[in-house]
Amino acid sequence: MHIQRQRLLDRFLQYTRIGTTADPNTQDYPSSRGQWLLGEILTKQLKEMGILDAEQDHYGLVWGTIPATVDGPVPTILFNAHLDTSPEAPGDHCKPQVIENYQGGDIPLLSGDSIRISESPELEQLIGKTLVTTDGKTLLGADDKAGVAAIMELANVLMEHPHIPHGPIRILFTCDEEIGRGTRHFDLAKAGAIAGYTLDGGASGTIDVETFSADLATITFHGINTHPSVGKGKMVNALRAACRFVANLPLDHLAPESTSQREGFLHPYVLHSSVSEASVQILLRDFETAKLDEYAQYLKQLAQDAMQDEPRLRIDVQIEEQYRNLGDKLCEFPLAADLAEQAYKRLDRPCKRDAIRGGSDGSLMSHLGLPTPNLSVGQYNIHSVKEFACLDEMLAAVEHALVLTQLWSDQGRV
Ligand SMILES: [Zn+2]
The missing domain is CATH 3.30.70.360 (Alpha-Beta Plaits)
Incomplete structure (x- = not known):
């Protein structure tokens, strides 16, 4: 489906090397310089893809539009990820390590510690996949740079292949999600979308339709x-x-x-x-x-x-x-989650609806008027120096998003 695996990986590695730890002890917005820096890079990369309206606004949020390739009234949807990483573990000087074709067993980290199967049983499902860890001294920041990289690859594929039919797609990268400020400067009118998706989840095939x-x-x-x-x-x-x-x-x-x-x-x-x-x-x-x-x-x-x-x-x-339960609002607009489910079905992949024991930018966006479920993007052990990401699941997230954009464009034309 035109997705470039190596490009996706390279982007992800590039983004993880930029420290964007959120700082709850400042009122600055965004709370750390790294978020400005990463946002600048993303804006430039979006422009290079041909997304002419890409901009970093004066709060540090990055916005852009992948223009529609079909005529007529097709709904606009939005994809969102957050630039910051959790302050619960160090995030600067991240040294990502790529493990191709993971063979099972505990994963030794350069720090001397290891990611143990006993603590991360999900590893059993990931044999043969490409995983990315750190050296064990910092978090990886796959939460949510996996989401950022997946959305950037989605944009790149769609800009390169204008024959793929889809409606207008808004891209939004937010700041300081981890310290509860992700939607402080979210502008519903500027988003101009009927539904949104945060790419900020774990194992493949999960649609988070509820939060606390x-x-x-x-x-x-x-x-x-x-x-x-x-x-x-x-x-x-x-x-x-x-x-x-x-x-x-x-x-x-x-x-x-x-x-x-x-x-x-x-x-x-x-x-x-x-x-x-x-x-x-x-x-x-x-x-x-x-x-x-x-x-x-x-x-x-x-x-x-x-x-x-x-x-x-x-x-x-x-x-x-x-914040309030995402489900309280999503149930008023079931199509957002239904189409996400249909996209998995079209790909012939299993999926389940789940509830996050926490919050998401999506719960706040939904309550502001943009129904926004959360989708998987291959994050594991988040907020920890044992964090890792699965490249194959990031790729699966891009495939899913591509199908989803097509299902939305079919909606508009019936
Ligand atoms: Zn996150």
Whole structure:
């Protein structure tokens, strides 16, 4: 289908070598220079392909259009990937290692560590495939440079082969997805599409049609500080109160440590503290959006109880909305996922619909008005120095996207 495997690999390797770690500790947008740099390179490459409207906007987002090759009213669709990588593992100085024709077994990394089958059983399905790892010191950034490379190859193939019938295809590379800012400067009117697809998934054949709904609770404990020598009867230690509060949260249920699949949780993950003031951040997650209110009520009740035990303590509970289940919006426009499924069928490949225990740019885009499921692109062990990617699955993602563009163009002409 005209896809150039080596070109896809070369692009991917080039992009992984540019460090684009998102930085949650700055309000700059994008949060790291590498994202500007990668965006510039992509814009230039899109222009070289003949995509004349390719631009990096003043927020750092990269936009472009693959013009329609058919006449008449054909819907515009959009493909999206994100430029940044997770701050949970180092991302600079990535040294990608290509393993052709993987023969099974643990994969030794130059760092001395290895990617073990016992920890990554998916490897069993990847024998004979081409895999890309790092040297074990950084993440690979296949999340989401696999998506970026796949979309670039899709664009290249379509620009080289104008006889392939398709409608207008918008390309969008976003910044700072990993720190929840991926759609901060997303412009629905500028996207101008009827449906979108994020290429930001794992093993082949998966269409993610749901994400968590998510809120962030910030709980602030106001205590009373004195010199410890005269603390008797006076001191109210906010740090102790915060730790007691966290210890009272459930662990055998409603916790990331004890839930899977469709179960939600409360996840305390940040604590800043002194004696006079402490603040705890807790992630509230569930596939049922209504459950988030129950979780918030539960936290407020715990705070009430703690203040009853120690009336000099003051506790504020603030709840902020983060994102909402992608499925709440996709069900209003089932065609987006249905055509993705049909494209797999046309390729004679198995596929399944799945739910992400997390968020995606797609959930925010969908709630802004662009229904956007997520598609597989061969990412594994993301956010880790043991991250790897499967080139064959990246290639399969490009093939799938090509068929998908044709199915959309058929839609417009019936
Ligand atoms: Zn991602």
